[in-house]
Amino acid sequence: xxxxxxxxxxxxxxxxxxxxxxxxxxxxxxxxxxxxxxxxxxxxxxxxxxxxxxxxxxxxxxxxxxxxxxxxxxxxxxxxxxxxxxxxxxxxxxxxxxxxxxxxxxxxxxxxxxxxxxxxxxxxxxxxxxxxxxxxxxxxxxxxxxxxxxxxxxxxxxxxxxxxxxxxxxxxxxxxxxxxxxxxxxxxxxxxxxxxxxxxxxxxxxxxxxxxxxxxxxxxxxxxxxxxxxxxxxxxxxxxxxxxxxxxxxxxxxxxxxxxxxxxxxxxxxxxxxxxxxxxxxxxxxxxxxxxxxxxxxxxxxxxxxxxxxxxxxxxxxxxxxxxxxxxxxxxxxxxxxxxxxxxxxxxxxxxxxxxxxxxxxxxxxxxxxxxxxxxxxxxxxxxxxxxxxxxxxxxxxxxxxxxxxxxxxxxxxxxxxxxxxxxxxxxxxxxxxxxxxxxxxxxxxxxxxxxxxxxxxxxxxxxxxxxxxxxxxxxxxxxxxxxxxxxxxxxxxxxxxxxxxxxxxxxxxxxxxxx
Numbered sequence: 453x454x455x456x457x458x459x460x461x462x463x464x465x466x467x468x469x470x471x472x473x474x475x476x477x478x479x480x481x482x483x484x485x486x487x488x489x490x491x492x493x494x495x496x497x498x499x500x501x502x503x504x505x506x507x508x509x510x511x512x513x514x515x516x517x518x519x520x521x522x523x524x525x526x527x528x529x530x531x532x533x534x535x536x537x538x539x540x541x542x543x544x545x546x547x548x549x550x551x552x553x554x555x556x557x558x559x560x561x562x563x564x565x566x567x568x569x570x571x572x573x574x575x576x577x578x579x580x581x582x583x584x585x586x587x588x589x590x591x592x593x594x595x596x597x598x599x600x601x602x603x604x605x606x607x608x609x610x611x612x613x614x615x616x617x618x619x620x621x622x623x624x625x626x627x628x629x630x631x632x633x634x635x636x637x638x639x640x641x642x643x644x645x646x647x648x649x650x651x652x653x654x655x656x657x658x659x660x661x662x663x664x665x666x667x668x669x670x671x672x673x674x675x676x677x678x679x680x681x682x683x684x685x686x687x688x689x690x691x692x693x694x695x696x697x698x699x700x701x702x703x704x705x706x707x708x709x710x711x712x713x714x715x716x717x718x719x720x721x722x723x724x725x726x727x728x729x730x731x732x733x734x735x736x737x738x739x740x741x742x743x744x745x746x747x748x749x750x751x752x753x754x755x756x757x758x759x760x761x762x763x764x765x766x767x768x769x770x771x772x773x774x775x776x777x778x779x780x781x782x783x784x785x786x787x788x789x790x791x792x793x794x795x796x797x798x799x800x801x802x803x804x805x806x807x808x809x810x811x812x813x814x815x816x817x818x819x820x821x822x823x824x825x826x827x828x829x830x831x832x833x834x835x836x837x838x839x840x841x842x843x844x845x846x847x848x849x850x851x852x853x854x855x856x857x858x859x860x861x862x863x864x865x866x867x868x869x870x871x872x873x874x875x876x877x878x879x880x881x882x883x884x885x886x887x888x889x890x891x892x893x894x895x896x897x898x899x900x901x902x903x904x905x906x907x908x909x910x911x912x913x914x915x916x917x918x919x920x921x922x923x924x925x926x927x928x929x930x931x932x933x934x935x936x937x938x939x940x941x942x943x944x945x946x947x948x949x950x951x952x953x954x955x956x957x958x959x960x961x962x963x964x965x966x967x968x
Contacts, residue, residue: 456498456585459519459546460613461505461537462486463530466831467935469507473890476883478506479620484628484676485551485573486525487610492578493523504617511537512938517544521585524566525552528809529837531830532932535565535947536939542567543942547585553643554830557810560954563592565944571596600633603653607660611667624879626674626703627664631657631687635678637707643812644678651683658694665699672701672725680704684715691722701725703768708743708758716765726768726880728802731755734788735779752788756795763798767877771799775855776806781845786854790861798874800884801862802892804835805855806843811955820956827922827952831932836896838928840952848917852904859900863893924948 464481465474482504490500501516503509515537522541526534531554538548550562551570562569567588568581574597581595607614607629618625631654634647664671681687681704691702702719703726711719711729719727735747743751755771762769773789793801808816808825819825824842832838843851861867868888875881887893906913906927913925932948933940951957 480626529834661694768880797870805839
């Protein structure tokens with residue numbers, strides 16, 4: 453077997469940015485699987501060049517020019533950037549591979565632009581690609597393991613790829629770790645809801661924590677588990693055995709159902725500084741928020757009390773909401789969220805517009821059967837720049853009016869000041885301010901307001917939203933052109949559009965999937 457020159461590109465973002473929050477955080481959002489693939493490729497005897505793109509690098513200059521094989525990891529919002537890179541590398545004679553959430557959600561589309569498109573990826577799948585390493589065109593091979601890997605390389609093995617990325621983080625550095633895969637909850641819109649929960653090796657977890665304490669003076673770890681702490685006592689026992697309280701700070705995404713006060717107190721004792729629980733809806737998903745069948749005002753009061761309890765122990769809490777769910781109608785869901793903002797001033801609300809990411813969830817079939825999915829370019833499918841599911845109970849104008857009103861309320865001067873005063877620790881205090889005045893707060897208000905204005909004044913955009921035409925409005929094409937910069941010229945013909953009913957059609961004619 454010949455020794456290959458392998459390039460690995462982790463696309464944290466979809467294009468260049470100068471946003472303050474991105475400067476602080478993007479390097480801390482690096483994915484784990486591109487690093488894992490790098491470890492596996494080197495273990496097979498190949499030479500690896502690794503690039504994590506955060507939006508501040510000159511990507512074309514950072515890319516290796518003489519590689520035989522290129523792995524690209526991308527979320528859907530970075531898909532067009534990934535397609536452009538694949539086209540560029542193919543022109544230089546390289547074979548290209550796409551992995552990550554976009555490859556799982558939109559394999560039918562991605563196969564047009566890559567030689568290999570990956571679902572669940574384990575070492576056997578990577579080894580087959582390395583052994584074959586051949587162009588597959590016009591349609592790439594779709595490869596997938598039968599399940600998520602049972603084990604993954606830990607931080608020690610990935611460190612040579614982690615360390616250069618951390619150097620790009622100017623203020624504080626967060627090391628990505630995983631303790632589990634999949635999720636026991638069945639949120640209808642979530643890609644992890646269909647993945648069986650599995651715990652990874654706790655011995656590896658402990659070894660990683662001990663290793664980090666040798667490398668960094670006060671490490672910060674971001675748990676990438678879809679829902680941290682499902683087997684709470686086992687995880688915390690392992691953490692306590694490897695990292696004495698005060699030696700490592702932790703950030704985790706969890707559910708309110710797991711965050712009882714005894715659990716939160718134990719998390720505080722073990723250095724957890726930020727928690728990101730999902731509330732999602734005031735009229736649905738009560739099992740995840742530990743509210744059962746309680747809805748509306750009563751749920752707001754109960755969740756607020758719960759989150760305020762967490763804030764008494766944990767310095768930073770982000771509460772996540774999905775706007776536009778089918779259970780919502782009228783102004784009430786938005787007014788209830790305002791009420792929550794008032795009752796829980798220390799929490800940072802994260803708002804996502806309902807989006808259907810291809811094969812991510814079975815519910816997406818229902819949206820496609822109902823002809824409610826819009827063909828927005830992948831570039832805008834980041835839960836904020838476009839909502840590709842027509843709201844069931846709102847007109848587009850009415851929905852955007854509510855979203856803008858809620859966002860302005862949440863990031864008003866009054867709300868920012870109250871959030872600042874209600875947050876005790878310095879870093880969380882100022883992080884809330886930065887997020888509010890940067891792209892997540894003021895930036896989204898400006899963007900949503902521009903879309904709303906065009907719904908009244910731009911016939912092309914209004915027709916696109918109403919599905920009277922599939923011709924992409926210039927408003928969106930110009931943004932893609934600007935964001936891709938010099939790589940716009942490498943965007944393959946036809947890549948701005950995709951078959952937004954591909955998942956539904958595949959149910960009748962399954963795509964060719966090679967499982968391992």
